[in-house]
Amino acid sequence: RHKLYEVYTAAQSWLVLALIGMAIGAIAAVLNISTEWLADLKTGYCSTGFYLNEDFCCWGTEGDHCPAWQSWTGFGLLNYFVYVGFAAGFAALAAFLVKTYAPYAAGSGISEIKCIVAGFVMQGFLGPWTLLLKSIGLPLAIASGLSVGKEGPSVHYAVCAGHVIASLFGRYRNSKSKMREIYSACTAAGVAVAFGSPIGGVLFSLEEITSNFQMKTMWRSYFCALVATGVLAAFNPFRTGQLVMFQVKYDRDWHFFEIFFFSIIGVFGGMYGIFVSKWNLRVQSFRKRYLGKYAVKEATLLASLTALICYSNEFLRLDMTAAMENLFHECENGWEKYHDLCQPDRQGLTMLLSLLAACVIRTFLVIISYGCKVPAGIFVPSMAVGATFGRLIGNIVQYWQQARPDSIIFSQCVVDQPCITPGAYAFLGAAAALSGITNIFVTVVVIMFELTGALTYILPTMIVVGITKAISDRFGKGGIADQMIWFNGFPFIDNKEEHAFNAPVSKAMQKNAVYFTYDSITLKEVETLLESNPFQGYPVVESSKEDPPMLVGYIAKEEIVRLIAKFKALNRDIHSSELGQVQCYFGEIPESARQSSQAFIDMRPSINTCPLTVAPLAPLENVTSIFLQMGPKVVLVVKEGRLVGLISRKDVLKYQFITERQHNHHTRLQTQ
């Protein structure tokens, strides 16, 4: 029977993952369809069925003419105002819903999930309300045309879905570490459905979210991402048979001399990341201080502004995914869907200026939009900026090569054949900007390939992303998710940074730890102590008479609470007035107590007698690496078997914060 139970529990965990994956895939499919419908609603409606979007409405009709799709009015200008009105309305509705029902549904959510996976507790952040509101708000936010993406929010609703479903099973509800494994897997599934990139999702969960890498987690992420993507593919929301929104194929190979131009794109990616995250944080700080009460108005205004500005530029007018598809395209075989971009004779200054304007305006919009109080990601907008910049460079190089085909730089080109592929520059630009803003690298390379299948460009992509990484490492302060964590003051130790404190543990530890002793203590006293000192656990020592006292072990708060609840459940006959006087023992139970008829609580079975400890003179770096690698809540500081203090993640961060401020202060004094 034991074996059967084992098989059941093993199967259960896969079952739960499969359920979660299916839910995520289904949500993604519904969101994709409703986003498209809402976005098309801005331009008109389908006369054969209001629930159809433009593509489905015009299904099977030849050419551009589609009689079933009706504009809202007969006048162009009026249509434009209707368009802006819808955009503002969607944004207002999204902001209102989020503000009223689930404030946590605002923004991207990746920073918070990083902290939650690392062990931070945030009540309600993953609840069903957040799931519902994020799922309703996201299509509205995207359809409003704001410069926001769906990838961050996808991760958030995926983790919410995982949390809600896994909570139905006692095994997960009661184990935070098991729950965290589920979260990692959901992150992978969230990215997988957002980009149609299952392997990219697995790597994202690995590179960005999980601080402690484990094979088991990786395999769970793989499974969950696979199921979610499979379900999404079965729904086939784009009716293309493909998971992804755009697929490109570059027939021409790249040339070695192009590496120089690729490098420019890489440098741009790094600088874009640094610039945008810096200014976005300033905008957020402004928003936090002055705009807290005006979330709905702010979103409405932003959406109207975006719609007004973007209409004037041919590259901004399209939604970001469609714009990227056009920018990525190789100019060949009479592909003329997107006018000027592919006609060398018209590749004059006008178009380059138009691309430049699109790049600058979109950057500005990203800075002011990301962080406004609707569900909003920054991945796709950044990619769009990068693609615009890349295409700009690509077109300049192409123009140059066509003007001077016999220049020594272009000697690798075959005469009278197209040599430069500006679409590939756009592709590389998207990769660079994405890795610049997120500071993830291997994942970006994989996602770009899964998005487009442009495998011939693997070396250029790696080079560009590598250069971006070098720039970010040298001049940047980490990805925007990490900077948001810092900005919001979450207790999170980044495993990518190298910590050099040059200080012993004793400098950062809490000296007056609250502990239990071997002396008997009443239930009332225990409960008072738990309430007045809400820590996650307490050391147990022999006696408080010695200082420092001899350490015996460590007991988690939830264990104490559990034992008390169990005792109360078993001893319902004890009058509540007497209940407070029940004795609790953390050490040897005296013979007298055993003999007496009085009930008591024996806490000893729940005491961990071998907690993680460090010496007070050990370097603080050791403690951070224990936190990162072993993941405890707290580490006891012990000298010769005696408890001299304890140290938590927060203490390390507090110490880091204080020393950095002192350091800055000191430097400022010096330079004055």
Next chain:
Amino acid sequence: RHKLYEVYTAAQSWLVLALIGMAIGAIAAVLNISTEWLADLKTGYCSTGFYLNEDFCCWGTEGDHCPAWQSWTGFGLLNYFVYVGFAAGFAALAAFLVKTYAPYAAGSGISEIKCIVAGFVMQGFLGPWTLLLKSIGLPLAIASGLSVGKEGPSVHYAVCAGHVIASLFGRYRNSKSKMREIYSACTAAGVAVAFGSPIGGVLFSLEEITSNFQMKTMWRSYFCALVATGVLAAFNPFRTGQLVMFQVKYDRDWHFFEIFFFSIIGVFGGMYGIFVSKWNLRVQSFRKRYLGKYAVKEATLLASLTALICYSNEFLRLDMTAAMENLFHECENGWEKYHDLCQPDRQGLTMLLSLLAACVIRTFLVIISYGCKVPAGIFVPSMAVGATFGRLIGNIVQYWQQARPDSIIFSQCVVDQPCITPGAYAFLGAAAALSGITNIFVTVVVIMFELTGALTYILPTMIVVGITKAISDRFGKGGIADQMIWFNGFPFIDNKEEHAFNAPVSKAMQKNAVYFTYDSITLKEVETLLESNPFQGYPVVESSKEDPPMLVGYIAKEEIVRLIAKFKALNRDIHSSELGQVQCYFGEIPESARQSSQAFIDMRPSINTCPLTVAPLAPLENVTSIFLQMGPKVVLVVKEGRLVGLISRKDVLKYQFITERQHNHHTRLQTQ
């Protein structure tokens, strides 16, 4: 100046990595070219230049006719014997060179590298001789037609190259942990150049080699793999402009009903892995016992046998890469290079039987060939077996669909259009067999895409590999590399297994640790102690009079050796007979010693006063996770500040081994 030095050291590490990457890329290019030349030499020679292989010899000639390429003789049968003779000769030469000059160059090397990266020391395994002989032996072994691949050996020569180059720099020579980072990066570069798959290489290093995942390592692997692949691409050894040997493109998408057939391939992959690793280990055990002295004869015989058997089967006659390229190919556009495979009317039983025979024979050859004393990997042969099996399934399904197009199973197919793509089945088969034998998963998916670019098949590939993984986990004993580690008895703790010992540390620890005390000790005594107890480090305690003694710290052997060498270098005037009487202090130096003119050695600066410790009653699992996460050589067992023992990786493995044997013995007794 301090800043300048920092910049220099930071730049140095990238410089070293770039140098290593370039070296690996260059070696790979030379090996690719020479392998092709040697392989072609079996069939003839180029009359316009003996140093040209068939492709270059016939460069620019139209059609199949190539006058410059001469067969060895005019008679077909005689040519066949020349062919077999060359094959046997190459194998004999490879085995002879390896046996005589560098025994470590035999086999794959991945198992050993896993152990080395985990901290195991193996003198000479990564030396320049091994590098040279592996590089000479590998083309010979591949060209001999043995069923061996070049991927494992590529990893080995890459790590050798890294070791040799990094050893030129003092910073790496003196730091084993820095050296291990280099090894991880080289592993990535080795896989990258072997498969033309840089991202696959990075993931391989992560999933298979590195036990302790760190962002820094990942980024170094990325850089090294990028440089190596870039150099290889610049050499362009296949003159195709592509990095990889075959590129396929599947125009047709897959259908949901095919998932059932894909599952069969996945199950095959898992079973193949289990079967082959089991029997291969038996063959290796036989080889170790009986064939140790006959390495050259064995290799010669194997190569002759392989050449003789394989000639009879159309799929085995080609080399494995070419065979796979044909098997992967989609049958369309009059592609008839490979006769029967694409002509439905001739797709009779004959061809299916031929495929089946190829699959069975190749499996047999893999079992007996892998592990023979030439440089030999198992990746490509396994992929070839898998591809053959996959194509077999694919052709059966295609045949069935064409015979009964109106069956309900095939209702998703469009009438009168090709529906099944047997080439994709071969592709999936290769992925399944590769992941079955190696037990790596995410990496295999990425490698398969970088090899072929068949992105539309990402979901089927993930499904197939997932099923293979499930089978392997349930019934298998881990990848062949891990099983070889176990077979060879290397001290390696696998972080994929979950360790449940249910025992405290005290059960497995060494109780009588050799330590130094505060009492003064002569240099001679220290040296004798180091020689007679060759550990990697020693605890330092206050006094041996107490039992257990009070722990002070831990000192590494290399630190003691370094201090002694420094002392000797500074005090050349001391006569060698007096040298042995020099006092060494691990604790307080008495005033008398300070005052006297006698020189002494102060060991205290090198004592680590905060070594990693555990309590004797802590669960053994804690220690394994400390080994895995923090990577120390040894952990001290301390109770109330006193040293009661110490525990190394070997002790954990020894304990695991003994308990497993007892358990097996016990189970056997019960069943009797």
